[in-house]
Amino acid sequence: MKAIGKSVSRKDGIGKATGGAKYADDITFPGMIHGRTIRSTIPCGRVKSIKYDFDTTGFTICDYRDVPSKNIVDLIEKDQPFLVETEVKHMAEPIVLLAHEDKEKLHAAKVIIEYEEETPVFDPEKSTLSFKDIDIIKGDVAKALASADVIVEGTYRTGHQEHVYIETNGLIAVPEEGGYALYGSLQCPFYVIKALRCLMGSAHPNIRVIQTETGGGFGGKEEYPSMIAGHALMLAHKSGRPVKIIYDRVEDMIATTKRHPAIVKHRTGLKKDGTLVAMDIEVILDGGAYVTLTPTVLSRGCIHAAGPYRCDNVRIRGHGMFTNTPPNGAFRGFGAPQTEFAVEVHMERIAEQLKLDPVELRRKNALRAGDLTATGQTLREDTSALMVLDEAVRRTDFSRKRKEYKGTNRAIGLALFFHGAGFTGAGERNLKSKARIDLTETGVRIAVGSTEIGQGTRTMHAQIVTEALGIPYETVEVAQPDTSRVADSGPTVASRTCMVVGKILEECAEEMKEKLGGMSPADYFKKNGPLSIERMYEPPDWIIWDDKTYLGDAYATYGWGCDVIELELDPYTFEVKPIKMTAVQEFGRPIHPALARGQIEGGTAQGLGYALLENVVMRNGVMANAQLTNYVIPTTLDMPELDIVMMENPYPGGPFGAKGLGELPMDGPGPAVVNALRQLGCDVREIPATPEHIASCPKMNGSYA
Amino acid sequence: MSELDLRRASSVDEALTIMRDEGRTPIAGATDLYVAAQFGTLVPRKLLDIWKLKELRTIGTAADGQTLVIGALSTYTDLMQSAVVQDRLPMLVTAARLVGGVQIQNRGTIGGNIVNGSPAGDTLPVFAAADAVVVLRSLRGERRVPFNEFYAGYRKTVIKPDELLIAVETPSIDGIQAFRKVGTRAAQAISKIAMAAVRDPKRPRIAFGSLAATVVRVPKTEAALASGNSIDEAAAVLEAEINPIDDVRSTAVYRKRVAVNLLRWFWKETAPA
Numbered sequence: 017m018k019a020i021g022k023s024v025s026r027k028d029g030i031g032k033a034t035g036g037a038k039y040a041d042d043i044t045f046p047g048m049i050h051g052r053t054i055r056s057t058i059p060c061g062r063v064k065s066i067k068y069d070f071d072t073t074g075f076t077i078c079d080y081r082d083v084p085s086k087n088i089v090d091l092i093e094k095d096q097p098f099l100v101e102t103e104v105k106h107m108a109e110p111i112v113l114l115a116h117e118d119k120e121k122l123h124a125a126k127v128i129i130e131y132e133e134e135t136p137v138f139d140p141e142k143s144t145l146s147f148k149d150i151d152i153i154k155g156d157v158a159k160a161l162a163s164a165d166v167i168v169e170g171t172y173r174t175g176h177q178e179h180v181y182i183e184t185n186g187l188i189a190v191p192e193e194g195g196y197a198l199y200g201s202l203q204c205p206f207y208v209i210k211a212l213r214c215l216m217g218s219a220h221p222n223i224r225v226i227q228t229e230t231g232g233g234f235g236g237k238e239e240y241p242s243m244i245a246g247h248a249l250m251l252a253h254k255s256g257r258p259v260k261i262i263y264d265r266v267e268d269m270i271a272t273t274k275r276h277p278a279i280v281k282h283r284t285g286l287k288k289d290g291t292l293v294a295m296d297i298e299v300i301l302d303g304g305a306y307v308t309l310t311p312t313v314l315s316r317g318c319i320h321a322a323g324p325y326r327c328d329n330v331r332i333r334g335h336g337m338f339t340n341t342p343p344n345g346a347f348r349g350f351g352a353p354q355t356e357f358a359v360e361v362h363m364e365r366i367a368e369q370l371k372l373d374p375v376e377l378r379r380k381n382a383l384r385a386g387d388l389t390a391t392g393q394t395l396r397e398d399t400s401a402l403m404v405l406d407e408a409v410r411r412t413d414f415s416r417k418r419k420e421y422k423g424t425n426r427a428i429g430l431a432l433f434f435h436g437a438g439f440t441g442a443g444e445r446n447l448k449s450k451a452r453i454d455l456t457e458t459g460v461r462i463a464v465g466s467t468e469i470g471q472g473t474r475t476m477h478a479q480i481v482t483e484a485l486g487i488p489y490e491t492v493e494v495a496q497p498d499t500s501r502v503a504d505s506g507p508t509v510a511s512r513t514c515m516v517v518g519k520i521l522e523e524c525a526e527e528m529k530e531k532l533g534g535m536s537p538a539d540y541f542k543k544n545g546p547l548s549i550e551r552m553y554e555p556p557d558w559i560i561w562d563d564k565t566y567l568g569d570a571y572a573t574y575g576w577g578c579d580v581i582e583l584e585l586d587p588y589t590f591e592v593k594p595i596k597m598t599a600v601q602e603f604g605r606p607i608h609p610a611l612a613r614g615q616i617e618g619g620t621a622q623g624l625g626y627a628l629l630e631n632v633v634m635r636n637g638v639m640a641n642a643q644l645t646n647y648v649i650p651t652t653l654d655m656p657e658l659d660i661v662m663m664e665n666p667y668p669g670g671p672f673g674a675k676g677l678g679e680l681p682m683d684g685p686g687p688a689v690v691n692a693l694r695q696l697g698c699d700v701r702e703i704p705a706t707p708e709h710i711a712s713c714p715k716m717n718g719s720y721a
Numbered sequence: 722m723s724e725l726d727l728r729r730a731s732s733v734d735e736a737l738t739i740m741r742d743e744g745r746t747p748i749a750g751a752t753d754l755y756v757a758a759q760f761g762t763l764v765p766r767k768l769l770d771i772w773k774l775k776e777l778r779t780i781g782t783a784a785d786g787q788t789l790v791i792g793a794l795s796t797y798t799d800l801m802q803s804a805v806v807q808d809r810l811p812m813l814v815t816a817a818r819l820v821g822g823v824q825i826q827n828r829g830t831i832g833g834n835i836v837n838g839s840p841a842g843d844t845l846p847v848f849a850a851a852d853a854v855v856v857l858r859s860l861r862g863e864r865r866v867p868f869n870e871f872y873a874g875y876r877k878t879v880i881k882p883d884e885l886l887i888a889v890e891t892p893s894i895d896g897i898q899a900f901r902k903v904g905t906r907a908a909q910a911i912s913k914i915a916m917a918a919v920r921d922p923k924r925p926r927i928a929f930g931s932l933a934a935t936v937v938r939v940p941k942t943e944a945a946l947a948s949g950n951s952i953d954e955a956a957a958v959l960e961a962e963i964n965p966i967d968d969v970r971s972t973a974v975y976r977k978r979v980a981v982n983l984l985r986w987f988w989k990e991t992a993p994a
Contacts, residue, residue: 264759587982588985589982589983590979591903593907629905629906633969641970646970650906651906652908653908654906707975708971708972708974711974711975711978712975
């Protein structure tokens with residue numbers, strides 16, 4: 017059956033539409049009790065004493081001494097504890113765990129912790145500890161800058177961003193025959209199992225992690241669920257009972273990860289005609305108090321920092337700095353939205369300074385097939401910067417409107433961007449992801465660790481298998497991710513679930529088709545019994561990457577996008593009203609057009625929130641507006657009319673030509689909005705560009721009205 | 722959500738008796754109560770549900786034919802749909818339309834908005850600018866308090882524990898009315914600043930929400946406008962007269978700037994032809 021390119025019904029559609037789908041908080045187990053996390057109320061210091069100021073009868077209480085093996089959330093570095101021993105490094109850091117069957121009693125329990133406070137560091141530029149430094153060198157920047165006609169400099173800033181998945185974090189640990197099962201809302205079951213093995217040690221080998229229906233992730237459930245799973249498991253281990261921990265919105269916002277704030281400094285040399293000759297870029301990320309994923313976020317951020325432009329002399333230095341704030345982590349785009357905001361606003365300032373047409377400046381410098389990126393990667397035929405730029409400019413009548421809106425409170429702005437798909441550099445090769453297809457009595461079952469978090473994983477994977485096997489879509493099942501039953505297909509991150517895992521599934525299906533020899537799966541099963549095909553990912557053999565010099569083929573392929581926004585600025589209140597957003601994006605080929613469009617619409621909304629509304633107010637190292645009333649994301653009324661354009665330029669290494677898509681739409685809205693505001697005389701160099709910030713811009717002094 | 726002790730009243734007299742004898746806090750739409758309960762900041766645990774008291778849900782004019790009387794349990798939806806409110810107090814219709822979403826508009830009541838006393842309450846600037854009077858009743862009798870004397874501080878009112886807010890009365894208004902809310906986003910937002918204003922030729926009135934601990938009128942600015950000063954002069958007076966707050970939603974600097982801009986907007990939009 018043909019399934020690719022068709023908007024087939026979602027595998028999870030009926031369950032979610034009818035309310036039948038079970039999320040973590042919908043699930044109970046006999047004898048289950050509830051867990052609660054007692055957190056630090058200082059950003060930096062030491063725990064002096066802990067007093068349990070309540071009747072502890074019936075409570076299970078854990079502190080760090082209850083850790084069975086190692087008090088380490090095992091990720092890139094082994095620096096973050098499940099529970100504070102003495103040293104507190106950030107606000108809302110877990111210190112003690114309580115569990116009780118009665119939620120009222122649990123929440124009434126008072127734990128008094130005395131601290132010895134120390135002076136915290138909140139400013140990443142004042143921090144003296146760097147988790148990771150990167151230095152990418154191409155050509156000779158100093159020499160090229162010396163010979164440039166013009167040098168343009170600028171510093172750009174982006175703030176924290178909270179994921180606001182609809183379902184807050186939640187995990188349940190359940191003692192079972194010979195071990196433990198963990199059920200929860202998460203993106204990466206095999207990350208969780210790795211962390212739990214480290215926590216429990218070799219004495220407890222039988223642990224499995226099962227992903228329950230998950231109400232959104234956006235990267236926010238990449239690493240933090242390992243922490244919560246560890247807490248639930250410690251309480252279950254001590255009490256012998258199932259333990260559920262569900263965060264409420266406030267706890268989820270103050271304690272779990274956010275997008276890294278960034279400071280990006282540009283020094284750019286150009287010829288008079290706008291040709292880039294040198295780009296000197298420094299990227300500083302606020303990593304928070306533990307390493308977590310900062311090195312890899314910094315890595316992707318730096319690789320995208322020069323934007324989709326060609327330049328022979330590039331230096332990109334990156335620093336992921338320690339601060340006494342809750343660790344920042346994965347968030348859709350993973351460092352690229354920060355650095356692409358900077359480079360695109362910088363390009364607009366260059367056009368302004370050199371009195372060049374902003375489209376022509378980009379067209380002149382945009383990466384083409386055969387060009388070398390900042391890391392020295394030679395781009396292939398699936399390079400579409402010019403294609404998306406030209407289409408966006410054409411269909412929005414950009415140049416005419418730009419002139420027409422001069423002197424009004426309406427403006428039009430654009431941003432050109434790209435996004436590498438899959439893990440960086442040798443990441444996919446090292447990951448050795450696997451995928452499996454099992455024959456069933458009625459068809460086949462996909463058995464992968466990739467998670468459905470609303471983006472359509474199950475449906476899209478089933479389409480790929482359907483098409484490759486040539487069987488009805490309805491006969492393809494998708495197994496619930498359970499680490500004891502599915503293949504480790506790697507984490508559900510980095511826009512890799514379609515392009516990488518989908519590719520392995522396509523190959524599994526092709527191999528299975530050959531084995532079936534023309535029989536239907538059901539007939540083959542009846543005759544020969546079970547059959548499973550498992551394969552490992554083979555990245556393209558031309559990928560060469562040097563992790564020491566940061567040179568080589570950073571990504572197997574890139575998605576390309578150009579966003580054009582029209583907006584109005586209220587002259588009295590400085591509120592920005594987005595009127596129309598045209599998002600032209602090339603990501604190989606859409607497997608499921610409706611879902612792909614949904615990714616672009618949702619990513620664009622999230623990007624507009626990042627650009628205009630989403631302001632994490634930090635006070636004393638913790639989010640002060642940790643409620644949906646005061647941390648606002650766009651509603652439908654905040655959204656402009658959307659013109660979504662999906663262009664095709666197939667990537668031969670992806671399933672049916674598909675590239676990664678999930679993160680790409682996040683990169684464009686921030687700079688597009690700010691570049692439009694520049695047309696109104698607002699010299700904005702940071703986001704969110706709140707009305708308060710716009711009002712404070714130099715040219716906005718006095719009443720605009 | 723913790724355990725609550727809830728009773729329900731079937732008449733105003735019964736409600737007043739229960740309030741006197743048991744010291745219960747009246748609740749109606751419960752839209753603020755649920756938020757407080759969820760955040761663990763709900764203090765009163767003994768509650769009295771008055772949602773069903775139909776006699777408090779009427780909207781009409783008083784015997785003088787002039788005064789608009791809005792029953793305390795009128796919801797935002799009721800206000801939007803009421804012909805007499807649309808006719809006499811259109812700025813209240815505008816304000817009601819900007820409160821929360823449809824669900825909140827169907828449950829939230831005018832009495833609740835007033836007694837809850839949040840400085841960001843969207844209808845409060847309207848009543849302040851309208852020189853409204855609140856009607857308070859207890860078994861001891863009924864009294865009328867000017868709306869602009871109703872608040873004693875941040876979320877503090879002059880209402881006594883045994884008193885129930887029955888209605889809010891608004892005298893007839895001369896001149897064009899205006900309401901403008903600046904929220905944190907286009908809908909479902911809490912005000913960063915809100916303004917209600919009346920261009921009464923003799924006595925222009927301006928009220929702001931979310932600027933201070935309570936809704937405020939700006940008498941010096943009003944006087945400047947009434948005496949025929951230019952809008953630039955009035956704007957300068959306003960700038961000196963207000964001292965806005967800084968909070969997680971906005972800044973004092975922004976609030977001051979926008980308050981002045983809103984005054985200018987109002988004056989321009991309502992200028993005689």
